[in-house]
Amino acid sequence: MTSVWIASPLAILAEAPGGIVVRGGRIVELVPAGATPSSAIDEVFDASRHVVLPGLVNTHHHFYQTLTRAHPDTINKKLFDWLKALYPSWSRLTPESMRLATRLALTELLMSGVTTTSDHHYLFPAHLDDAMDIQVEEARRLGMRMTVTRGSMNLSIKDGGLPPDSVVQDEDTILADCERVIGKYHERGEGAMIQIALAPCSPFSVTKSLMCACGEIAEKHDCRLHTHLAEAHDEDAYCKAMFGMSQLDYLEDVGWLNSRTWLAHGIHFSDDDVNRLGQHRVGVCHCPTSNMVLASGHCRTRELEAAGAPVGLGVDGSASNDSSNLMEGVRHALMLNRLTMMHR
Numbered sequence: 001m002t003s004v005w006i007a008s009p010l011a012i013l014a015e016a017p018g019g020i021v022v023r024g025g026r027i028v029e030l031v032p033a034g035a036t037p038s039s040a041i042d043e044v045f046d047a048s049r050h051v052v053l054p055g056l057v058n059t060h061h062h063f064y065q066t067l068t069r070a071h072p073d074t075i076n077k078k079l080f081d082w083l084k085a086l087y088p089s090w091s092r093l094t095p096e097s098m099r100l101a102t103r104l105a106l107t108e109l110l111m112s113g114v115t116t117t118s119d120h121h122y123l124f125p126a127h128l129d130d131a132m133d134i135q136v137e138e139a140r141r142l143g144m145r146m147t148v149t150r151g152s153m154n155l156s157i158k159d160g161g162l163p164p165d166s167v168v169q170d171e172d173t174i175l176a177d178c179e180r181v182i183g184k185y186h187e188r189g190e191g192a193m194i195q196i197a198l199a200p201c202s203p204f205s206v207t208k209s210l211m212c213a214c215g216e217i218a219e220k221h222d223c224r225l226h227t228h229l230a231e232a233h234d235e236d237a238y239c240k241a242m243f244g245m246s247q248l249d250y251l252e253d254v255g256w257l258n259s260r261t262w263l264a265h266g267i268h269f270s271d272d273d274v275n276r277l278g279q280h281r282v283g284v285c286h287c288p289t290s291n292m293v294l295a296s297g298h299c300r301t302r303e304l305e306a307a308g309a310p311v312g313l314g315v316d317g318s319a320s321n322d323s324s325n326l327m328e329g330v331r332h333a334l335m336l337n338r339l340t341m342m343h344r
């Protein structure tokens with residue numbers, strides 16, 4: 001096993017001004033200022049012109065959208081109209097374009113300091129049955145640690161949903177593929193590089209039955225659950241009209257109000273909702289860049305954290321971010337919270 005000393009960094013986010021020693025993917029020594037490592041070293045990386053940070057973790061993305069960023073039909077639209085403008089292009093996604101989009105997104109993430117990522121892939125037009133397999137292959141190729149989410153949509157326009165019929169699948173097909181990819185790819189324990197999570201797209205694109213079934217499969221295999229929630233104002237109204245209850249009551253009703261779940265966006269929550277999410281340790285992914293592009297609103301990150309909900313950062317899909325740069329997301333999160341929280 002090779003030992004590498006990342007020596008004398010310009011700055012480092014650790015008590016190690018002399019740098020760190022890495023062996024077998026682990027930090028094995030923190031080096032004091034002016035000292036040399038006490039253990040044997042095979043290689044020295046001169047970091048005197050570098051800043052050393054832990055790898056960033058991106059908790060929400062849609063890799064396939066790297067191919068439709070800055071689309072002219074989407075400018076100045078809110079979430080639902082924005083989605084409807086993009087579905088026709090997305091319905092033409094092929095295995096080749098999926099592979100290209102995945103490789104591009106992973107590369108851009110790596111270049112902005114991300115070493116662990118998830119992707120929420122819920123779009124399955126005809127001939128894209130192996131989308132998950134493509135993503136796992138590409139993540140392994142680039143050495144990224146990844147939670148691949150087997151997303152889904154099964155509620156199209158004809159059933160009162162938002163997406164067109166051409167991009168949804170039926171429940172049996174979805175559930176069979178969830179079982180297949182968990183069995184084939186889900187790694188467990190320390191050092192796992194690929195994990196599978198189940199991720200019905202959102203309450204307005206899947207049936208209640210699919211939400212419940214995914215919750216049961218996730219519990220059976222002890223894997224995570226992910227979906228979009230409370231990104232737009234209209235979602236709570238939609239839940240009330242469609243299911244006769246608020247969005248958080250719906251989450252509880254389908255068996256998702258627990259620490260297995262992390263939600264993308266989580267913007268439009270009441271004080272009571274924030275407390276409930278915290279009490280049940282539901283994770284929330286804050287996507288500041290996307291939220292500003294779509295004028296969706298501002299996630300109450302500090303209140304959520306104070307209530308006990310783990311909060312992470314995400315770039316969201318490139319169609320609502322125009323890049324996959326999480327370092328930019330870190331800066332946007334800081335600036336957005338300055339704007340909205342400092343004088344409360």
Ligand SMILES: [Zn+2]
Pocket residue numbers: 060061062120228264316317
């Ligand atoms: Zn998203």
